[in-house]
Amino acid sequence: MHKPSRELVAASSKPLVLAILSTGESYGYDIIQRVKERSGGNLQWTDGMLYPLLHRLEQDGLIRSSWKKSDTGRERKYYKISKAGLKEIEAQKESWRAVNGALEGLWSGEASCSI
Amino acid sequence: MFDLEKAIAQWREDACQLDALDAESMRELESHLRDAIDAAIDLGDTAEQAFASACGEFALTTELNLEFLKVYPHVPWQRKALWMLVSYPVVKLALALLGFSYDLVEGVFLMLGFTRWIDVPWEYTPGVGNFLFPGVPEGESIRRIACPVLASGVFGVIAVVGVAWMVGVSLSRSRSRLSRWILWVGGNSRRLIVTVVVLGIFSLVDNSLWFSRSISWIKEYALMITHPEWVGSWEYYSGMPYLARYTQWIFMGVGPVLLFLTVKAWWQSRGSDPLAVGVLGYFLLTLIHQFVWTIGLAASGFAAIFQFPESAQQIAVPILQLAMFVTYILAIGRLLSKASRGANSDSVCANLSRPWLAVIAYCLALAGLSAIVWRMASSGSLKGAIGWMFLTQYGWILPLISSLLMLALAIRLARYDRHQQGVDDRFIEG
Structure with missing residues (x-):
């Protein structure tokens, strides 16, 4: 399978992070691992690049952060989604479904034409 | 391993x-x-x-x-502002220690008995009214210099050139030991708090009249127990200004060379070298000090030219000064309260998110202060004399306020970085 382009990875990073955080609070390393698992390794994020995105989402009020102790006793910065973030997910879903629907429609049309 | x-x-x-x-x-x-x-x-x-x-x-x-x-487009500039503002008292502290060491050398020479008089190659007659040579009788020339004074002067030149050489070499290296030391101090909130407290105390001591009077106590004490007849003697005390006539060119040359090296280091590191940023900050703040002092004098000059009623000046200038200090305190308060807001509130740099505001307020405060000092010193009236006496007797109030503000900053840092210290400790233990 072709790996998604850099531009597509960048564009999908925001809805992916919001979707992961909508299932419960999490921290940077865990978010990256979950994206890798979910995408079967097809979405490769450079580890450091996640953090500017998380901080921007926090500045926009879509997520909130707090430092907490982990099970190992080390402190980690945890993120959780805000009400505005939940609304943003709905908006993102609509947008991505619209794009997906348009592409599916075009590609299925191509397939039927070629038959 | x-x-x-x-x-x-x-x-x-x-x-x-x-x-x-x-x-x-x-x-x-x-x-x-x-x-x-x-x-x-x-x-x-x-x-x-x-x-x-x-x-x-x-x-x-x-x-x-x-x-x-x-x-965070503002973070690099906040970091530079932090280095610049901290560098000023640091360099002042270094210069005070250097000044203290001159007197120490003189005191040691006196105590060890190296007290011969050495004839100078060029006699100098300062004349009456030369404020650099107070107390020299009319027609008298400086023909000889005491060995402890000469030793202190020579040590001063070597020390200043040595320190300038060390800073110059550090500036020409990309990651010098001094730069790494600055990063090391700034990289941990506990070290930064200790630094801020030490600088606050130094600021209080350095600005108090007590310090300026007592800085040469080692020399004076040594002089009193070894050669009490030289205490207050014009011949002994004229030695240092005599030497300064020849060595001042060295000191005056060090500044521009260091400034050139600093600007070059800033340019090469694109403003990321903390030493270059800090030294340039010291130069800039010194320039602002001089500028503000000049503005204060000019303000007093205007008041004298337009012949404002003296009573109006006596009332207006303190009110102006008070307003400036309130502005300064509010600006510092704003800096501190900034730390508690925003997503990035725990960072040390957030405490200095508006450094320009504090710098402007500080300049205004200094301008008012210099104006009132000059005005009251020159008026000669009873009210002026009282004002002058207040400033000389209670001159410690202003540095005390600035020191308390430094302490407040330290407490603020300690409160907001407490959990981060916890992270540090666990990392170290882990």
Whole structure:
């Protein structure tokens, strides 16, 4: 399978992070691992690049952060989604479904034409 | 043998080069790195392999810095402002210690009995009214100089040139020991708090009249017990200003050379070398001090030219001064309250998010102060004399206020960085 382009990875990073955080609070390393698992390794994020995105989402009020102790006793910065973030997910879903629907429609049309 | 903690400390030092990373971002990235290392070790890697693979996945690139810069465009300038503002009392402290060492050398020579008089090659007749040579009788010339004074003068030249040489060499290196030391101090909130408190105390001591009177107590004490007849003698005390006539050119040359090296280092490091930023900050603040002093004198001059009624000046200038100090205190309060707001509130740099406001307020306060000092010193009236006496007797009030503000900043830092210290401790223990 072709790996998604850099531009597509960048564009999908925001809805992916919001979707992961909508299932419960999490921290940077865990978010990256979950994206890798979910995408079967097809979405490769450079580890450091996640953090500017998380901080921007926090500045926009879509997520909130707090430092907490982990099970190992080390402190980690945890993120959780805000009400505005939940609304943003709905908006993102609509947008991505619209794009997906348009592409599916075009590609299925191509397939039927070629038959 | 591989030391994981040392390797992480080196990684942290490398991360400091990315100027868009503030203290909190840095800690978060380090937390991620440690998670990645732990995961690799759990899978069977050695600590060295785990560290190498975690660093491989987590490249500290300029691209990463640019991404952080998009989110925090102000962070590099906040960091520069911090270095600049802190550098001023640091350099003043270094200069005070240097001045103290001259007197120490003189005192040691007196105590050891090296007290011969040495004839000078060029006689000098200062004349009456030369304020650099107070007390020299009319027609008298300086023909000889006491050995302790000569030793102190020579030591002064060697010390200043030596320190300037050390700073110059450090400026011409990309990652000098001095720069690393500044990063080391700024990289941990506890060290920064200690530095702020020490500088606050020094600010109080340095600005008080008590300090300026007592700085030469070693020399005076040595003089009193070894040669009491020289205490207050014009011949002994004229030695240092006589030497300064010839050595001042060296001191005057050091400044421009250091300024050139500083600007060059700033240019080459694109403003990321803390030493270059700090030294340039000292030069800039010194310039502002001189500028403000001139403005204060000009303001008093205007008042005299337009012949404002003296009573109006006596009332208006203190009110102006009070307003300026209120502005200054409000500006500092704003800086401190800024620390409690925003997503990035825990970072040390957030405390200085509006440094320009404090600098402007500080300049205004100094302008008012210099105006009132000049006006009252020159008026000669009873009211003026009372004002002058107040300033000389209670001159410690202003440095006390600034020291208390420094202490408030330290307490603020301590409160907001407490949990981060906890993170540091656990990392060190872990």
